Amino acid sequence: MEKHNISSTEELESDESESSLTKVVILGAGFGGLMTARALAGFKRSLTGGVDLSITLVDKNDYQLFTPEMYEIASASSAIDGTQQLKEAICVDVVDSLKSHDVNFLQRSVTGVDPKLQQVKTDEGNIAYDYLVIALGSEAFYFGIPGMEEYSVPMKTFDDALLIRSRVHELMTRKPEAHLIVCGGGPAGVELAAELRKACTDKVAGICPAITIVEGQDRILPMFSEEVSVSATKRLEGDLGIKLKTGFFIGEAKSDRVISKDGEEIVGDIIVWTGGVTAVSVLQQMQLELTKRKQIANRPTMQSQQYDNIFVMGDAAETKDSTGALSAMTAHEAVHQAPLVAKNIVALLSGVQLEEYKIKEEGYVITMGGKKGLVVLPSGRVISGYPGWFLRKFVDFRHFRSVLPLTEALSIWYRGARLMTKNDKPNR
Structure with missing residues (x-):
């Protein structure tokens, strides 16, 4: 056996x-x-x-999906040909992870x-x-919003990310002035919107799709301090031109729009759901x-x-x-x-006493499109810009190293970094 x-x-x-x-x-x-x-x-x-x-x-599945990098798959460049390349950049082979461990695996x-x-x-x-x-x-959890599960694309699985990518590429081919609606202003929605903006923007050709983040609370990233929200807003609205629609509680979704509980409508070509799990x-x-x-x-x-x-x-x-x-x-x-x-x-x-779990605060890293990021330290201090992006890549490698031998961890990390830099355009 x-x-x-x-x-x-x-x-x-x-x-x-x-x-x-x-x-x-x-x-x-x-x-x-x-x-x-x-x-x-x-x-x-x-x-x-x-x-x-x-x-x-x-x-x-016979792989572990590295979910923090899902937005990179959803926004991956059309120059990256083949699903396998994308999978190898974000998925850890379970059998490889268990090679030196006495563990059986059943798919x-x-x-x-x-x-x-x-x-x-x-x-x-x-x-x-x-x-x-x-x-x-x-x-994905849709809070019982009529039409949301039917008309939106969630971002929870590898196939979800591939579907978002294919729909965006197809849409940009026939309708460059498209409008993308991202429902949910938490880390997943912010990272996806920022990276999609960078990936879809072609400054030379003048192609620049509109992106709107819809959030029910009065600011994006409401689980963090106001300083984090302000810094993220500056990057998204000021640098990337992403529209933020806060205080917008979605009451219904249709094939081409989301409607607030007050009756306000936002029309779009693709609706992505990152609003809850x-x-x-x-x-x-x-x-x-x-x-x-x-x-x-x-x-x-x-x-x-x-x-x-x-x-x-x-x-x-x-x-x-x-x-x-x-x-x-x-x-x-x-x-x-x-x-x-x-x-x-x-x-x-x-037959010895069990230990109890204690929540450990280690901070949080949010990517903000291209080689930009926000680091929220346990002390509450915020670091933004390139250092934030660099720290995120270090955190990514630390995870791969925790489940793979050093050479294999370096390999998957490098494949991901090399492929995903194709998403980053130098115009911003």
Whole structure:
């Protein structure tokens, strides 16, 4: 049996049933799931009393999508020919990440969980577990806005980013004066709008599509300080000519426009949705208690409220840390939760006290089109311009290095940097 890529669920179950291994199954190979699998494999040596683990990672894709760079795919130059090139610049091969770790990988779609029978349901059979980690991430959430899901393009998957790219390229070919509407003035919407503006602008030919960011709050990036919003507004409106429509609560979307709750309309050719996410809907098929936000209720130890042997992390969990603060639905939080989840599984097996999660502030980096960026330090200080962009690229490499050997991390980082600089035009 191949250790890192098992082709048969039955083969896995048969092999493990003949052993005394404690079965740990991790659902989701995103930021939290993949790092938990790697960390848990590293902790195996510390187990005593004859306990040994079988670790299985399950995901419908054989790659981890580096979501912070999704906007680069959506705005990728038409000079970049081929989907594979784009994929290799933003996706981590799961099998490559697990090469030096004793972790099985199953490419399956999860359809549910039976906590009483301790089984994961997939599209190709059930998988038994002793301990379960749920790290399945999130999906687009439209707040019940009529027409939004039907007429907009979300930006949550690799295919979403490719669809935005193809629609923009097709539209610019036949209608250079096109209008793009980005719904949501958070980091994802700001980064996408800024990079699309840079990628679509051809100053020599006079082609410059209009872009409008629509935000319900009274300023963009409302989750940050006013200083951050002011700096971002200056870059977007002043340097890039992007229109910001704040205080605009969308009441309806149609094929060619968004309409506010007050009846105001903004007409556009493409509508992109970055306005919200929610935990994946498959959580509703897991017989676990969900919160109002459709997440699984967690304890500060990262265990579910109902079962000691089920751990939930990242966007799938509503986690409050030891101070009562609510964990945000960000990749940053999932990355920090991963080693604790692995450590607490080992602690549970070893009969020692579990640790509680503490939210760690490390700042935030937002790209602003081209080689410009905004860095929000934990102290609240804001750094803008080229240093912000450079720091973002360093943060990107740090992630790749955390899940890949050095040479492979450098390779994927370099491929991404080399390909994506084709998006950056020298006219601004």
